[in-house]
Amino acid sequence: MKRKVLLGLSCFCLALVLGCGQQAANPSAEGGAQDTPEKTLVLAAYGGSYEKKMKEAIIPKFEQQFGVKVQYITGSSVDTLSKLQAQKDRPQIDVAFLDDGPKAQAKSFGLLAPLDESIVTNLAHVYDIAKDKDNIGVGFGVIATGLAYNKDVFEQNGWEPLKSWNDLADPKFKGKLVLPSIANTYGVHLLLMTAFANGGSERNIEPGFAKMKEIAENAVTFDKTADVSNYFLQGQTVASAWGSSRVFTLQDTGFPIEFVIPQEGAPALMATVNVVKNAPHAELAQQFVNFILSEEVQVEFAHSLFDGPVNKNVKLEGDITKKLIYGEEQMAKLVKVDWEYVNQKRAEWTERANKEIEVAR
Structure with a gap:
């Protein structure tokens, strides 16, 4: 009898312990407090210096201000576009950073949502060149594709600074140029601007192909990586078509490289921020876009990554x-590329460039 009583008391105490433990683990149980789960915004964006700066100085401020967490998925614009396509029926990404070319593709595929101007109030302060006509996504940083040249080499040879896209065809540069391949955005920009400089346009590309055949006579190779810094450093090129942010990053190391916006203008290479259609946290995604367009964040991008601010109210000095x-x-000197049209023609132009311009180089 005594054994039965002791066994019963032991079971009762064990039940109490287990019950208390279960209640502690489950606050929603009777008598416990209900915790609100923390939201997580999923951001797909660039790697490298962009990722470093976002994680160090920008994302923590957003997390603190809105009481959320941000999950960062690293990838190029092409990588992110592929993810958006794969997740179209069940999106897992809330916000996507895309270059303007892939962004135009994402828009045409129906992968992006319009911006809500009642939430993205900073949109009212953005330059027109950074806006989408349907308010689907917005540019948050402006880079120009222009001409870069080695200042020391030019001075040593008594050459005038570059002024026109057509200057790349000068015979004095034979065997001294590494140019961007049409496989990357800089190469597409070079083809477009040689067309513009010779009476053509996106829809009349022939003058561009004609001039590029002349320029190709000076080229050692056409680079597909979009990074010609090593070619400059090793003396394999004295000039090229390249992005302003990359030129100034190399210049900051002490290398004597100069950047020029040619007299015919320079195409804008826009980094865009976009809300994904049917995003899991759509309103929070809209708030993130507004945050990126704020004066404080725009200044951060300018100083850290040499992205031109799109917010008209941003003041920079020095x-x-x-x-x-x-x-x-x-901004007025920049050419806005009609990516909706260019993307339709890009495969055709790439095939032609490979056969007529970049062949055997």
Whole structure:
């Protein structure tokens, strides 16, 4: 009898312990407090210096301000576009950073949502060149594709600084140029601007192909990586078509490279921020876009990554203003590429360029 009583008491105490433990683990149980689960915004964006700066200085401020967590998925624009296509029926990404070319593709595929101007209030302060006509995504950083040249080499040879896209066809540069391949955005820009400089356009590309055949006579190779810094450093090229942010990054190391917006203008290479259609946290995604367009964050991008601010209210001072696209005067010199049309023709142009321009180089 005594054994039965002791066994019963032991079972009762064990039940109490287990019950208390279960209640502690499950606050929603009777008598416990209900915790609100923390939201997680999923951001797909660039790697390298962009990822470093976002994680160090930008994302923590957003997390603190909105009481959320941000999950960062690293990838190029092409990588991110592929993910968006794969997840179309059940999106897992809330916000996507895309270059303007892939962004135009994402829009045409119906992968992106319009911006809500009642939430993205900073959109009212953005330069027109950074806006989408349907408010699907918005540019948050402006880079120009222009001409870069080695200042020391030019001075040693008594050469005038580059002024026109057509200058690349000068015979004095034979065997001294590494140019971007049409496989990357810089190469597409070069083809477009040689067309513009010779009476053509996106829809009349023939003058571009004609001039590029001349320019190709000076080329050692056509680079597919979009990074010609090593070619400059090793003396394999004295000039090229390249992005302003990359030029100024190399210049910051002490290398004597200069950047020029040619007299015919320079195409804008826009980094865009976009809300994914049917995003799991759509309103939070809209708030993130507004945050990226804020003056504080725009200044951060300018100083850290040489991205030209798209918010008209941003004020910059000192040397930084010479190292990026800044202000209405410089914005007015930029050419906005019609990516909806260019993307339709890109495969055709790429095949032609490979056969007629870049062949055997």
